[in-house]
Each structure stands twice: as structure tokens, then as C-alpha cells.
Amino acid sequence: MGRKRQKVVKIIKKKLPDQYLCPNCGMNTVGIVLHPNEGLARIICSNCSLKQQFPVPENTGPVDAYCIFVDKYYGAQEPPKQ
Numbered sequence: 001m002g003r004k005r006q007k008v009v010k011i012i013k014k015k016l017p018d019q020y021l022c023p024n025c026g027m028n029t030v031g032i033v034l035h036p037n038e039g040l041a042r043i044i045c046s047n048c049s050l051k052q053q054f055p056v057p058e059n060t061g062p063v064d065a066y067c068i069f070v071d072k073y074y075g076a077q078e079p080p081k082q
Helices: 062-074
Strands: 030-035 040-045 051-055
Antiparallel strands (some): 040 051
């Protein structure tokens, strides 16, 4: 008698997106370029040509830069530093 065959479980790893949602035109066309040497992030929408460049702290990823960009675009207040 043979053994019961084991089921193979494939682990799917999620990746971060390369393009993000533009707050101006609503399309998924915002690209982020980080310059860690200069401490800058450049945000460019390829659909509506929205561009912004701003300083970011070191160890900032593209998702973090996008969140900072969206907060600045909508005029969100920064929480007080303690």
C-alpha cells in the first residue's frame, strides 16, 4: 500500500506597486523616483503631468514618499512632534 500524496502549497508573495493613484486625475499613473544621495523624492504623473519634488528622510521607501505626497496635495496637517 502506498502513502497518501501530500498537497503542494504555493506561497504567493505580494509585491509593492510601481504605479500609484494620482490625486489630481484619478488614474493609476504616478511614478516615484527616489534620490537617496540628495534626500529628495520626485513624483510625476504621466497622464496629467503633475510634478512635485520634496525632501524625504533617509530610509524612505516609494510608498512612504507617495503618502507624504498625498498628504501635501490634500493639505493634511502634520501631527505635533513630542
